[in-house]
Amino acid sequence: MTDFDQIFQSYYHSLFLYGKKFINNENDVYDILQEIFMVVWENKKYKLEDAHLKSYLFNSVRNSCLNYHRHRAVVNKHKGYEVFKELNFYKSGEKSLIEKEDLNNIYEAISLLKEDYKEVIELSRFEGLKNKEIAEKLNIPLRTVETRLFRALSALKKMLTQRQIFILVNMIFESD
Amino acid sequence: MNQKTNIEQLIARHLNGESTSADRETFKIWLESSEENRKLFYQIKDTWDASKKEQDNSKDALLRFYKRQAYQNNSVGKTLSLWKTIAGVAAVIAVVFFSAFLLNMLTRGEDVTGSKTELVSFKVPMGSRSQVNLPDGTNVVLNSGSELKYKGVFTNKNREVSLSGEAFFKVKSDKEHPFIVRTSDFDVEVTGTQFNICSYADDSFSKVSLLEGKVRIQLEKEKPAVGIAPGQQLYLNREEQKYSVSESDVEIESSWKGGEFRFKEIAFPELIKRLERWYDVRLTYTAPQLEEMLYSGNFRNQESIWQVLDALKLTTPIDYKKTGFREFEIRYKVK
Numbered sequence: 001m002t003d004f005d006q007i008f009q010s011y012y013h014s015l016f017l018y019g020k021k022f023i024n025n026e027n028d029v030y031d032i033l034q035e036i037f038m039v040v041w042e043n044k045k046y047k048l049e050d051a052h053l054k055s056y057l058f059n060s061v062r063n064s065c066l067n068y069h070r071h072r073a074v075v076n077k078h079k080g081y082e083v084f085k086e087l088n089f090y091k092s093g094e095k096s097l098i099e100k101e102d103l104n105n106i107y108e109a110i111s112l113l114k115e116d117y118k119e120v121i122e123l124s125r126f127e128g129l130k131n132k133e134i135a136e137k138l139n140i141p142l143r144t145v146e147t148r149l150f151r152a153l154s155a156l157k158k159m160l161t162q163r164q165i166f167i168l169v170n171m172i173f174e175s176d
Numbered sequence: 177m178n179q180k181t182n183i184e185q186l187i188a189r190h191l192n193g194e195s196t197s198a199d200r201e202t203f204k205i206w207l208e209s210s211e212e213n214r215k216l217f218y219q220i221k222d223t224w225d226a227s228k229k230e231q232d233n234s235k236d237a238l239l240r241f242y243k244r245q246a247y248q249n250n251s252v253g254k255t256l257s258l259w260k261t262i263a264g265v266a267a268v269i270a271v272v273f274f275s276a277f278l279l280n281m282l283t284r285g286e287d288v289t290g291s292k293t294e295l296v297s298f299k300v301p302m303g304s305r306s307q308v309n310l311p312d313g314t315n316v317v318l319n320s321g322s323e324l325k326y327k328g329v330f331t332n333k334n335r336e337v338s339l340s341g342e343a344f345f346k347v348k349s350d351k352e353h354p355f356i357v358r359t360s361d362f363d364v365e366v367t368g369t370q371f372n373i374c375s376y377a378d379d380s381f382s383k384v385s386l387l388e389g390k391v392r393i394q395l396e397k398e399k400p401a402v403g404i405a406p407g408q409q410l411y412l413n414r415e416e417q418k419y420s421v422s423e424s425d426v427e428i429e430s431s432w433k434g435g436e437f438r439f440k441e442i443a444f445p446e447l448i449k450r451l452e453r454w455y456d457v458r459l460t461y462t463a464p465q466l467e468e469m470l471y472s473g474n475f476r477n478q479e480s481i482w483q484v485l486d487a488l489k490l491t492t493p494i495d496y497k498k499t500g501f502r503e504f505e506i507r508y509k510v511k
Binding site for chain 1: 184185187188189192194214215218219220221222223224225226227228229230232233234235237238240241244245480481482498501502
């Protein structure tokens with residue numbers, strides 16, 4: 001495998017998920033990634049040091065998403081405006097979990113949630129059920145599903161900022 | 177109900193795409209009212225976005241990248257007339273280099289071909305399916321948990337791949353150069369046809385079903401190959417090392433490639449294995465009564481594992497329970 005292939009395969013999925021945060025249309029995200037990797041290919045950016053390359057790639061996706069919405073802002077003023085704010089949030093130095101490659105940690109954090117919360121998160125995120133379907137499935141009110149989902153997310157958020165918890169979790173996971 | 181839970185629910189509904197227009201109005205006011213609120217929302221949305229388990233298809237993407245890049249390079253060359261002279265000069269240089277290369281290759285013959293034996297592999301994770309187009313124009317659809325490999329020398333003349341798992345092949349016709357699929361149980365040799373191979377390492381069987389054309393299956397070296405006709409299936413029992421050829425519904429056998437999950441009179445253990453691969457879950461059971469049941473059914477992939485299990489519950493005396501992260505236990509229910 002060439003350097004380029006290796007870089008492509010190790011970053012593509014995360015970059016795709018990152019682009020999907022800001023752009024709803026999968027095909028448009030594919031197009032953006034195609035262009036970004038084209039530049040990487042032509043300018044031999046893959047020779048860059050890892051840390052540089054990574055921030056270069058994520059910045060490129062962010063900028064491309066900004067441009068994408070600028071083009072469309074004329075068509076859809078209000079939606080574009082919201083996304084700009086979100087994009088600028090990440091531009092201001094905040095790092096997305098995707099960018100930090102904490103995805104695996106998320107899956108592990110989910111497994112640590114309280115049973116009630118874990119159940120709704122799994123049904124919603126992995127089984128793709130709507131809140132209403134979850135309510136029917138578990139025989140609980142819709143409001144309860146919504147509250148549990150929110151609380152589960154908040155709990156996850158707390159775990160994910162405390163890196164130490166993760167080191168601990170990872171160690172336990174590896175040793176068995 | 178207090179203010180806090182109200183906002184919680186608003187955010188949850190917003191992220192789920194289920195908010196009403198009144199919700200949206202309230203949410204907007206809340207969001208705009210302070211930087212803190214906005215920050216909180218982005219942080220929650222980030223966790224939400226990151227926890228979507230989407231399929232990683234970077235291997236396909238890489239192929240697509242190369243394809244599109246080749247295409248775009250061509251069209252650029254035609255429009256930039258200014259570069260034509262430079263290109264002309266470059267072409268002459270290229271020809272010189274190429275003939276030097278060719279000369280080099282002719283003198284070193286085997287050496288050059290021998291060095292390029294890099295292994296190319298396509299692996300499809302549990303719970304998803306994927307398609308591969310091989311350089312000779314052959315199309316292969318791979319089912320969940322399968323792997324297709326070939327040595328870096330796959331060309332129009334040397335068409336040889338190895339498979340573990342299940343795949344549907346649409347082989348580009350070429351009478352001169354047979355297409356060979358190697359599995360742990362047998363080699364399948366064809367010249368141009370459509371067929372399905374199912375050969376998972378953790379199954380007790382391996383089978384080939386033919387839709388169109390002709391295939392030859394080499395079970396053992398030195399022995400004559402077995403041929404099957406369209407609409408037939410070769411079924412190999414691994415434990416007994418015995419095979420049988422029978423009529424089969426190849427449409428059903430290969431329905432998975434169209435995103436459908438169809439099965440006709442298959443045993444419970446096989447059904448469980450297929451569901452595990454298809455939905456990327458773990459299913460356990462202990463009741464011996466279950467082993468003897470035969471199942472027929474038809475699901476489209478839109479159904480979740482819950483819906484499939486619910487359907488099975490309706491038609492057979494079973495019950496199920498979620499026991500862990502993507503894990504279920506199936507129990508036999510005495511009538």
